[in-house]
Amino acid sequence: MTKEFLVLTAPPGAGVLRDDLVHQIADIVGDADAPRVLGAAEAVEFGLTKSDANLQKNVRAHLHDAPVDVNFVPAAERRKKLLVADMESTIIEQECLDELAVEFGVQDKMVDITARAMRGELDFEPALRERVAMLTGLPVAALHALYDTRISLMPGAATLLATLNDRATTCGLVSGGFRFFAEKIAARLNFDRFQCNDLGIADDRLDGSVVEPILGRTAKADIMHGWCEALGLAPTQVLAVGDGSNDLAMLEAAGMGVAFRAKPAVAAAARFTVTHGDLTALLYLQGYAQSDFVEA
Numbered sequence: 551m552t553k554e555f556l557v558l559t560a561p562p563g564a565g566v567l568r569d570d571l572v573h574q575i576a577d578i579v580g581d582a583d584a585p586r587v588l589g590a591a592e593a594v595e596f597g598l599t600k601s602d603a604n605l606q607k608n609v610r611a612h613l614h615d616a617p618v619d620v621n622f623v624p625a626a627e628r629r630k631k632l633l634v635a636d637m638e639s640t641i642i643e644q645e646c647l648d649e650l651a652v653e654f655g656v657q658d659k660m661v662d663i664t665a666r667a668m669r670g671e672l673d674f675e676p677a678l679r680e681r682v683a684m685l686t687g688l689p690v691a692a693l694h695a696l697y698d699t700r701i702s703l704m705p706g707a708a709t710l711l712a713t714l715n716d717r718a719t720t721c722g723l724v725s726g727g728f729r730f731f732a733e734k735i736a737a738r739l740n741f742d743r744f745q746c747n748d749l750g751i752a753d754d755r756l757d758g759s760v761v762e763p764i765l766g767r768t769a770k771a772d773i774m775h776g777w778c779e780a781l782g783l784a785p786t787q788v789l790a791v792g793d794g795s796n797d798l799a800m801l802e803a804a805g806m807g808v809a810f811r812a813k814p815a816v817a818a819a820a821r822f823t824v825t826h827g828d829l830t831a832l833l834y835l836q837g838y839a840q841s842d843f844v845e846a
Contacts, residue, residue: 706829
């Protein structure tokens with residue numbers, strides 16, 4: 551009986567997981583089901599009847615520096631009932647405050663603070679207040695222009711959401727970013743719910759404040775648990791994804807917490823990681839094949 555799955559995922563279109571490489575990995579895995587190709591040359595899984603502490607090390611050693619993500623996924627409750635996703639640098643490619651800082655000419659100071667906060671070197675809440683204060687006086691019109699011209703979806707995001715929505719998975723967006731952007735992204739991708747921070751605004755300009763209480767480091771996990779309770783789900787039925795230190799508590803609490811293109815400390819702490827693939831890798835981890843994907 552299959553106990554867990556070894557799932558290998560690679561960047562779409564790169565042709566990394568060739569047949570010869572898959573056969574080499576099959577030899578290393580040994581006592582396993584025949585490999586199941588989930589996506590041609592980009593995703594494959596092996597069903598394992600027992601856990602082997604050395605297997606991941608051996609597979610990684612064989613892959614060496616190939617752009618392949620290696621994850622071991624329990625067979626039980628593999629397909630999740632609730633997605634809880636971070637927004638910035640996860641569902642979208644940008645950090646919105648950093649983009650606004652470019653508009654306001656304070657990017658040099660802002661970007662460093664953002665990077666340090668996401669690595670966990672600075673406390674999230676005071677770092678957020680400091681960055682927002684730098685934007686005092688920025689016209690709200692600049693937010694509209696930024697969204698229209700510089701905010702882009704992370705590759706795979708639209709397919710991830712369309713496929714999960716098709717499978718009646720509840721999808722929630724939870725962000726330390728701001729309502730102006732989160733509301734638009736949630737509507738664009740058909741998230742069922744979202745929760746985020748709010749910018750202080752006066753006379754159609756940012757007043758330099760964040761509306762309290764701030765959705766900070768521990769809040770995402772709390773929100774996830776609240777959504778689980780409302781939906782009658784257990785945390786084991788949750789797929790969570792994020793990239794920053796303020797996502798860690800959420801990733802650790804979820805049944806499948808995926809560090810996506812994450813800061814090194816976050817990736818090191820997470821049980822599941824996707825560094826090379828796009829967001830469709832989250833579908834592969836749950837056992838969906840490319841033929842199951844719904845394109846938005």
